[in-house]
Amino acid sequence: MAAITAASQLGEVTALVAGAGCDGAAQAAAQIAGVAKVLKADDAAYANALAENLAPLIAGLMADYDGFVAPATTTGKNVAPRVAALLDVMQVSDILSVEGPKTFTRPIYAGNAIATVESSDAKLVITVRGTAFAKAATTGGSASVEAVSATADSGLSTFVSAEIAKSERPELTSAKIIVSGGRALKDAATFEQIITPLADKLNAGIGASRAAVDAGYVPNDYQVGQTGKIVAPEVYIAVGISGAIQHLAGMKDSKTIIAINKDDDAPIFQVADIGLVGDLFTLVPELTGKL
Amino acid sequence: MSMNPFDEIAVEEAIRLKEKGVVTEIVAVSVGPQKAQETLRTALAMGADRAILVLSEDEVEPLAVAKIIKGIADEEAPGLIITGKQAIDDDSNQVGQMVAALLGRPQGTFANEISVEGDAVVVKREIDGGLQTVRLALPAVVTTDLRLNEPRYASLPNIMKAKSKPLANKTPADYGVDVAPRLKTLKVTEPPVRSAGIKVPDVDTLVAKLKEMGVA
Numbered sequence: 001m002a003a004i005t006a007a008s009q010l011g012e013v014t015a016l017v018a019g020a021g022c023d024g025a026a027q028a029a030a031q032i033a034g035v036a037k038v039l040k041a042d043d044a045a046y047a048n049a050l051a052e053n054l055a056p057l058i059a060g061l062m063a064d065y066d067g068f069v070a071p072a073t074t075t076g077k078n079v080a081p082r083v084a085a086l087l088d089v090m091q092v093s094d095i096l097s098v099e100g101p102k103t104f105t106r107p108i109y110a111g112n113a114i115a116t117v118e119s120s121d122a123k124l125v126i127t128v129r130g131t132a133f134a135k136a137a138t139t140g141g142s143a144s145v146e147a148v149s150a151t152a153d154s155g156l157s158t159f160v161s162a163e164i165a166k167s168e169r170p171e172l173t174s175a176k177i178i179v180s181g182g183r184a185l186k187d188a189a190t191f192e193q194i195i196t197p198l199a200d201k202l203n204a205g206i207g208a209s210r211a212a213v214d215a216g217y218v219p220n221d222y223q224v225g226q227t228g229k230i231v232a233p234e235v236y237i238a239v240g241i242s243g244a245i246q247h248l249a250g251m252k253d254s255k256t257i258i259a260i261n262k263d264d265d266a267p268i269f270q271v272a273d274i275g276l277v278g279d280l281f282t283l284v285p286e287l288t289g290k291l
Numbered sequence: 292m293s294m295n296p297f298d299e300i301a302v303e304e305a306i307r308l309k310e311k312g313v314v315t316e317i318v319a320v321s322v323g324p325q326k327a328q329e330t331l332r333t334a335l336a337m338g339a340d341r342a343i344l345v346l347s348e349d350e351v352e353p354l355a356v357a358k359i360i361k362g363i364a365d366e367e368a369p370g371l372i373i374t375g376k377q378a379i380d381d382d383s384n385q386v387g388q389m390v391a392a393l394l395g396r397p398q399g400t401f402a403n404e405i406s407v408e409g410d411a412v413v414v415k416r417e418i419d420g421g422l423q424t425v426r427l428a429l430p431a432v433v434t435t436d437l438r439l440n441e442p443r444y445a446s447l448p449n450i451m452k453a454k455s456k457p458l459a460n461k462t463p464a465d466y467g468v469d470v471a472p473r474l475k476t477l478k479v480t481e482p483p484v485r486s487a488g489i490k491v492p493d494v495d496t497l498v499a500k501l502k503e504m505g506v507a
Contacts, residue, residue: 050425051388052397074418078400081353081388090354090473093383103477108381116477156397156431160413160424173419177506202506210437220403220417220438226379227297227437229419235506252485256504258497273488276497286494291507 001032001135003076006128007069008034008136009098015039015143016061018054020047026145033140043150048159049075055082057151062087067124072230076127089121096132110226111249130173131232131253165219172222175205177235180224180251183211184240184262184280191217194284195239201291207231207251209241225250240280243268260284294330297375299442300435304405305373306338307440313407314371316340320363322356324348328458335453336445342458347470353381355463355470357389362466364394369430371412376401376434387434397427401436
């Protein structure tokens with residue numbers, strides 16, 4: 001949705017829906033405000049978004065378009081550079097803003113600097129940071145849906161399996177409130193016992209630092225940071241997280257940052273709007289109890 | 292200057308595959324200035340067999356790097372190309388995917404676990420929401436995620452030995468690659484600075500603040 005907002009700033013937007021049995025998704029895409037046309041590529045070859053099959057489809061369609069815009073999700077990051085190379089253009093990764101028809105800003109060095117770059121390529125290939133653009137409305141559009149013929153299955157790759165974490169909790173990248181835990185949580189059971197009740201009270205998503213993920217407290221896809229998820233919720237509560245630059249790169253655009261940490265000098269307090277110094281094992285249950 | 296952490300993981304994985312007997316030779320490749328030689332020596336000290344330095348004093352964009360690696364792959368015919376998922380300076384996350392595209396080979400990006408099974412490589416990938424396993428026909432390109440492995444440290448004897456391992460010097464022109472940038476950096480600025488916050492003395496004050504914000 002954010003990618004559609006970014007694309008709208010460049011010109012007329014055509015959405016491509018590729019998948020197996022993707023009629024419903026195509027109809028939904030047609031309702032999105034700002035989408036002028038929907039192309040539907042319905043084929044078993046697109047069932048699991050394999051880059052080897054999607055990239056030739058997209059590169060082929062690009063004869064009629066000036067640019068390809070994808071969200072900087074794992075799927076977007078997997079497919080878009082493959083499209084760019086097929087078109088012999090440089091991709092502009094993870095843009096934060098559209099400054100001109102071919103000019104964009106993007107973060108470098110873990111978000112410690114913002115580069116303004118101008119593309120000299122004939123076609124644009126861009127991935128968009130989801131938290132940097134407003135989400136396009138899912139209603140109000142009335143685009144026509146046009147089927148496009150599928151390219152042949154590349155035969156290079158096959159999908160084996162997926163393990164997707166099932167959760168009732170708000171998805172991390174779209175949650176309004178996130179409670180995130182770090183290494184100080186000690187182990188998986190303690191993480192669950194301290195962080196989950198607070199997140200439940202606030203109807204919040206749960207995140208984690210790399211240290212907490214590496215220590216096995218929570219699965220990989222909880223990781224917030226330069227190499228994990230980039231989030232920008234209304235409120236980000238960092239519990240037992242020191243605030244390494246790689247972690248800050250994933251959450252410092254949050255509207256309000258609250259830090260609970262026993263180390264008064266932890267770098268997290270330099271970005272936190274509200275800090276509470278003390279032992280998280282007594283403070284967090286107390287906080288949960290008083291909400 | 293030190294090796295990009297994701298590339299250390301890539302080198303480590305190559306060495307582990309060699310230790311398992313599924314890889315016969317490891318070639319480490321770097322595109323960059325003369326001092327990138329030190330990075331290659333680190334890879335050799337970890338266990339790579341030989342190295343190729345493609346010298347360019349100017350910054351080389353991912354697309355040009357990918358074209359150079361394609362040129363090297365055409366000569367060396369590797370069964371597997373392993374790159375880091377992204378460099379932590381430009382944060383582009385493009386090279387591996389571009390190499391795979393240029394070679395017309397499959398890609399296993401953000402690898403969490405890899406195993407070579409006959410003429411295929413099975414890659415468990417870290418994706419939003421969980422993990423995905425794909426089977427790729429070899430030759431293939433794999434990019435490493437953080438949790439693929441824990442890279443080893445080079446021992447002093449191995450650092451000494453690495454000094455005598457072969458390191459070939461090449462230029463982008465040897466592979467017919469034009470490294471002129473496609474993206475022009477107009478400016479680099481500091482990100483907006485967050486204004487200094489406050490510290491609250493106790494949980495009650497924090498709860499009051501949360502209520503003020505309307506989140507509790």
